[in-house]
Amino acid sequence: MSGAPASATFPKNARAALANPPLLKAIAHIEETLVSGRRRAVDALPEFEALRDAGRDLKAHTLAHLDLYLEAFEQKVVEAGGHVHWAADAAEANSIVLDICQAAGARTVTKGKSMITEEVGLNAFLEGNGVRPVETDLGEYIIQLRGETPSHIIAPAVHVNKEQVAADFRRVHTDLDPRRNLDEPVSLLAEARGVLRERFLAADVGITGANFLVAETGSTVIVTNEGNGDLSQILPKTHIVLASIEKVVPTLEDVATIMRLLARSATGQEMSVYTTFSTGPRRPGDPDGPEAFHVVLLDNGRSAMLGTEFEDMLRCIRCGACLNHCPVYRSIGGHAYGSVYPGPMGSVLTPSLQGLETSAHLANASTLCGRCESVCPMRIPLPKMLRHWREKEFERHLTPRKARFGLAAWRFLADRPRLYGLTTRLAAWGLSRLAGKSGALTSLPLAGGWTRWRDLPAPEGGTFRTEWAKRGRH
Amino acid sequence: MSSREAILGRIRRSLGASGTDAPRRDAVRHRLDATPRNVVPARGALPPAERVDLFCRKAGEVFASVVRLARPDGIPSAVADYLRSRNLPQAVRRGDDPRLATLPWEREAQLTVSTGASAGADLVGVSHADAGVAETGTLMLTSGPDNPTTLNFLPDHHIVVVDASTVSGDYETVWADLRRRFGAGAMPRTVNLVTGPSRSADIEETLLLGAHGPRSLHILVVG
Numbered sequence: 165m166s167g168a169p170a171s172a173t174f175p176k177n178a179r180a181a182l183a184n185p186p187l188l189k190a191i192a193h194i195e196e197t198l199v200s201g202r203r204r205a206v207d208a209l210p211e212f213e214a215l216r217d218a219g220r221d222l223k224a225h226t227l228a229h230l231d232l233y234l235e236a237f238e239q240k241v242v243e244a245g246g247h248v249h250w251a252a253d254a255a256e257a258n259s260i261v262l263d264i265c266q267a268a269g270a271r272t273v274t275k276g277k278s279m280i281t282e283e284v285g286l287n288a289f290l291e292g293n294g295v296r297p298v299e300t301d302l303g304e305y306i307i308q309l310r311g312e313t314p315s316h317i318i319a320p321a322v323h324v325n326k327e328q329v330a331a332d333f334r335r336v337h338t339d340l341d342p343r344r345n346l347d348e349p350v351s352l353l354a355e356a357r358g359v360l361r362e363r364f365l366a367a368d369v370g371i372t373g374a375n376f377l378v379a380e381t382g383s384t385v386i387v388t389n390e391g392n393g394d395l396s397q398i399l400p401k402t403h404i405v406l407a408s409i410e411k412v413v414p415t416l417e418d419v420a421t422i423m424r425l426l427a428r429s430a431t432g433q434e435m436s437v438y439t440t441f442s443t444g445p446r447r448p449g450d451p452d453g454p455e456a457f458h459v460v461l462l463d464n465g466r467s468a469m470l471g472t473e474f475e476d477m478l479r480c481i482r483c484g485a486c487l488n489h490c491p492v493y494r495s496i497g498g499h500a501y502g503s504v505y506p507g508p509m510g511s512v513l514t515p516s517l518q519g520l521e522t523s524a525h526l527a528n529a530s531t532l533c534g535r536c537e538s539v540c541p542m543r544i545p546l547p548k549m550l551r552h553w554r555e556k557e558f559e560r561h562l563t564p565r566k567a568r569f570g571l572a573a574w575r576f577l578a579d580r581p582r583l584y585g586l587t588t589r590l591a592a593w594g595l596s597r598l599a600g601k602s603g604a605l606t607s608l609p610l611a612g613g614w615t616r617w618r619d620l621p622a623p624e625g626g627t628f629r630t631e632w633a634k635r636g637r638h
Numbered sequence: 639m640s641s642r643e644a645i646l647g648r649i650r651r652s653l654g655a656s657g658t659d660a661p662r663r664d665a666v667r668h669r670l671d672a673t674p675r676n677v678v679p680a681r682g683a684l685p686p687a688e689r690v691d692l693f694c695r696k697a698g699e700v701f702a703s704v705v706r707l708a709r710p711d712g713i714p715s716a717v718a719d720y721l722r723s724r725n726l727p728q729a730v731r732r733g734d735d736p737r738l739a740t741l742p743w744e745r746e747a748q749l750t751v752s753t754g755a756s757a758g759a760d761l762v763g764v765s766h767a768d769a770g771v772a773e774t775g776t777l778m779l780t781s782g783p784d785n786p787t788t789l790n791f792l793p794d795h796h797i798v799v800v801d802a803s804t805v806s807g808d809y810e811t812v813w814a815d816l817r818r819r820f821g822a823g824a825m826p827r828t829v830n831l832v833t834g835p836s837r838s839a840d841i842e843e844t845l846l847l848g849a850h851g852p853r854s855l856h857i858l859v860v861g
Contacts, residue, residue, distance in 0.1 A: 193843040211679045218676040225669070231649045231657055232666040240823065250642040302849060303840035319840065326842050349841040357850060364850075365758050380670050381825045391836040391851025394791050398828070409645065414669045416816075420809040421676040435774040437700075437837055438851065441829040449783035451733075451755040453827055463645045470652035 170502040171514060174525035177500035190323050191497045198319075198488045201432020202539070209428065219425050220543045222418045223479040227470060233379040233412045234461065240382025244444025246457035254284035257462045261286060261371065261404055264458055265295045268402045270368035274360075276386060276393030277301035278373030279317055279482060280406050280462060282504045283517070286371075297371070298363045300392035302356055309336050315498030317505060318430050318484040323497050326352060360392070370396035370454065374407035375481070376422065377459070380415040383441040384459060387426060389433075394440055403442065403454035408462045410478040422481055425541035429483040465517045473552045477512050479542040486536035486546060492529050501526060508536035508546045515553055524562040527553035585629055592623040670823070675810050682773040682807025689772045693805045694859060696775025700834030701847055702855040710799075710860050711742050717764060717797055718746045720856050726795065731756055732764040734784040738799070755786035756793060763789035763852075764797045769812045770805035770859075774833055777857065778812055781828035790830050796852040798832070802861035 181187055206212045226233055238248045251257035265273060273290065275281065275297055287297045287308070299308040303321035307314060309332045314320030321329075330346035333355055346352055372393050376385040384405045386393045397403045413419055427433040446453035469475055487493045487507030498506035503514040503523060511526035527550045536546040557563050558571070577584045599605050599622030607615045614620065625631065639647075650657055684692060694704045705716055721728055729750040732738050743751050756763060765785065767777040777798050781787045790796060806812055809831075820826060836851030847853055 190842070197839065197843040209679060209681070211677050214677045215679075222676060225665075228653065228655075229662055229666050230653070231646045231655070232662060234646070234649075235657075236666065236670060244825075244827075250640070250645050252641040252644055256641060300850065301840070302838045306840065319843070321840055322843070324841075329841055349844045350846055352841055353838060353846050353849060357848070360850065361758065379666075380673065380823055383825050383829075389836070390838045390849035391791050392849065394787075394830070395850055398787050398791065409649075414666070415673045416813040417673050417675050417810055420678075420813070423809070424679070431839070433700075433833075434696075435700075435776055435831070435833040437832065437834050439831040439833075441825060443825040443827055443829075445827070447782075447827050450781060450827060451783065451786045452788045453781060461645070463641075463648070467645055467648035467652055470649060471654065472652075 171518075171523040171526055172502070174500065174502060174529060177502055178496045178529070181496035181500040186325060187323050187497050188495075190325050191494060194322070194488050194494060198431060198484075202429060202485060202488070203432075205428035205432045205434055208434075209424070212425075212428070215421060215424050216541055216543055218421050219481075219541055220479060222413065222421060223542060226413055226418075227410065227475060227478055230409065230412070230470065233414060234409060236379040237377050237382060237412050238461075240379070241444065241457075241459055242382075244382050244457075246382070246444045246459060249458065249460045251460055251462045251464075253464050254462075257284045257406060257460055257464070258286055258289040260460050261406065262290060262293050262295065264402065264404055265290065265369050268369055268456070270295055270402070272296045272298060272363065272367050273369040273371050274298050274300050274364055274367040274396040274400065275304070276370070276372035276388065276396045277304050277320070278371070278406060279314070279504065280373050280408055281371065282314060283464065284406070284462065286406070298360070298367070300360050300364065300396055301388075301390060302353065302392075305356055305360065306332065309333075313499070313504065315506065316484060316487060317482050317507075317509075323499065364392075364395040364399050367396070367400045369402045369404060370398075370400040371404045371406060372397050374405050374411050374459075375426070376419050377407055377412040378414075378416060378419060378441070379412055381441075381443055383443045385419060385439065385441050387423070387436045387439050389431075389437045391438055394438055397440075397442060398453055401454060402456040402458070403445075405442070405457075405459045406462065407459065408464065409466055422541075426481055426483055429485040429539065429541040469516050474512065474516055474549055476544050477509070477516070477549060479544055480509055480513070481542060482509075483541055485539045485541065489535040489539050491531055491533060491535070501529065508550070509544075512544075512546055512549045512553070515556075520553065520556055520560065520562060524553075524557040527551075527557060585627070588627045589630065592627050595620075596622045596624065598622070673813070673817075678808050678810055679773060682771070684772070684807060686802075689807055690802045690805050690859060693770045693772040693775055694857075696772065697834070697857055698775070700775055701837075702775065702834050702857050704857045704859060707858055707860045710737075713738075713741050713799055713858060713860065714743045714746045714749065716858050718749050720795075720797060721749075721762065724795065724854070726761055729760075730762045730764045730797070731760040731789060731793065733766075733786050733789060735766050736784070737766045738764065739784075756788040758792050760789075760793045762795040762797060763793035764799070765789050767798050767800040768804065769815060770800045771807075771809055771812060771831075772805055773808050776809075776831050776833040779830045779832065780826040782826060787828045787830065790832065791851045794848070794852060795854045795856065796832075796835070797856045797858065799858045799860060802859050805859070
């Protein structure tokens with residue numbers, strides 16, 4: 165995709181985002197909508213914490229038996245008349261999907277919202293091979309028109325304002341009356357509905373992701389609000405599901421447990437509008453539905469995460485709560501991360517998928533405040549895993565030289581308690597002198613980034629260690 | 639080696655496990671056969687009348703409109719009333735489901751009732767749900783020769799009939815019913831859980847109804 169910044173330049177991307185007022189205004193909506201919505205939904209369900217435990221446990225069980233549940237799922241899909249394809253990496257997934265599209269003689273495909281297709285770069289690949297992909301989720305449609313990537317895993321166009329959408333629609337929907345009113349979101353939605361309705365009816369192949377793969381029944385499950393995923397999968401003759409291997413769950417009961425967590429954590433809804441189970445192609449006598457049903461199971465680095473300190477990340481259900489509650493995400497939005505998956509979950513997952521060399525900054529895009537873990541429906545210890553990546557970054561000498569020097573200096577002092585005590589006493593005395601009567605520092609060498617936005621309160625009295633020693637004597 | 643074998647092999651190496659290990663296979667077989675319930679919220683565990691009340695309230699909270707009917711033969715006139723109240727033409731499309739086909743549609747002389755799948759031109763679809771879930775005001779619809787899935791998504795207005803006796807407290811009860819009807823481990827081709835009309839908040843987080851699916855969901859609870 166054009167213009168998407170890379171993870172390797174995260175510090176620069178973040179500075180640019182902080183200097184982008186329309187972006188900051190757009191992402192400010194997250195607090196009053198998604199965050200407060202989640203709070204209300206969680207407060208209204210006494211069993212929510214118990215459900216989180218159950219969700220964590222059932223995913224842990226599934227991951228420990230992942231090979232067997234995938235085999236069970238595959239067998240059920242085949243019994244229902246569907247096809248299962250296994251893709252080791254992005255290139256293989258893309259080529260499997262293209263082969264199916266070409267065999268179906270497809271010129272256009274409609275797509276339900278799918279982060280996995282973003283991960284493998286499916287749209288660009290299909291376009292390059294003569295198949296036109298049409299995103300149909302409203303947010304995905306908007307960013308496809310803009311040539312952008314999603315900036316949020318469930319609200320892909322959260323960074324765009326309605327004036328920008330109106331301008332994009334006028335630019336692209338040139339057959340409509342140029343004098344039409346597009347001032348309000350409702351008229352923008354109506355226009356997108358009309359334009360995309362034609363696309364749905366004309367598509368040769370429909371592609372969706374999956375929120376769940378059910379081993380018990382061979383069903384793939386999508387969870388949506390708009391109904392676009394359903395129209396993408398019931399109208400064309402061929403339905404392709406692209407899903408990563410950790411989406412499998414054992415039973416319908418397990419789907420119910422995660423369903424109760426997913427929408428509440430994501431948008432504050434108790435249940436998304438449409439939860440749809442697809443099992444094989446159209447049956448004899450069925451008046452509608454796809455004639456062919458394909459499931460592409462993608463690994464792309466996930467099997468190698470099992471048995472490592474990052475295994476817990478495979479419990480993620482992509483609700484986006486960690487993004488919504490992250491002070492860093494909320495300050496810079498999703499594009500600055502330069503990765504398909506932004507926010508805390510993205511910072512943990514991206515190095516596993518694309519290598520630490522190009523994504524080492526991401527583990528530092530966190531204050532380690534712990535809000536992400538406190539809201540994660542699957543109780544994924546995100547801060548702990550970010551620290552693991554920071555350790556690996558240091559071990560592999562990927563940390564910038566200034567930071568390495570600082571850490572080495574700190575270690576030198578920390579290993580010498582008397583010298584450490586002397587240095588901190590001197591620093592406290594010096595800072596307090598520098599601050600003078602105001603008691604605050606407006607600028608500080610080596611900490612200009614911090615004092616640019618606020619004053620540093622000067623230390624009053626002794627250091628922590630001298631105060632602690634005093635209390636010990638009492 | 640195929641990618642299938644490569645992926646399964648990597649998973650087993652990472653887990654330090656084998657695919658033929660009997661205790662692992664037994665654990666999986668047991669979970670798939672016994673389908674144990676996890677945590678089920680107490681919210682829906684109510685006597686039948688209160689359960690239906692909860693269903694109606696929850697459906698209302700997600701912007702569905704709900705009408706209660708004493709008997710199925712009141713359905714055609716309730717459909718005609720809805721069309722009049724929304725200034726819609728007296729025309730609907732429905733599947734051949736006997737629960738709908740045997741109703742006295744002829745009593746509504748003005749009403750045109752067509753049957754079968756939708757090609758996108760219908761303003762109003764009428765379907766019969768297999769169950770309701772009180773916990774969240776959710777409808778469950780299944781596909782089949784007499785129940786086109788397109789009717790659930792293409793028309794602007796979706797009218798869904800649900801029998802009060804099929805409203806359960808939680809999803810787990812609905813799964814048990816599905817297994818009884820279709821057999822263990824089997825599913826109809828499409829199972830739709832529908833909770834309110836289609837919506838989107840993708841433009842400035844503004845909640846709007848009627849994204850790609852129906853703009854309105856009207857539920858007739860019978861009995």
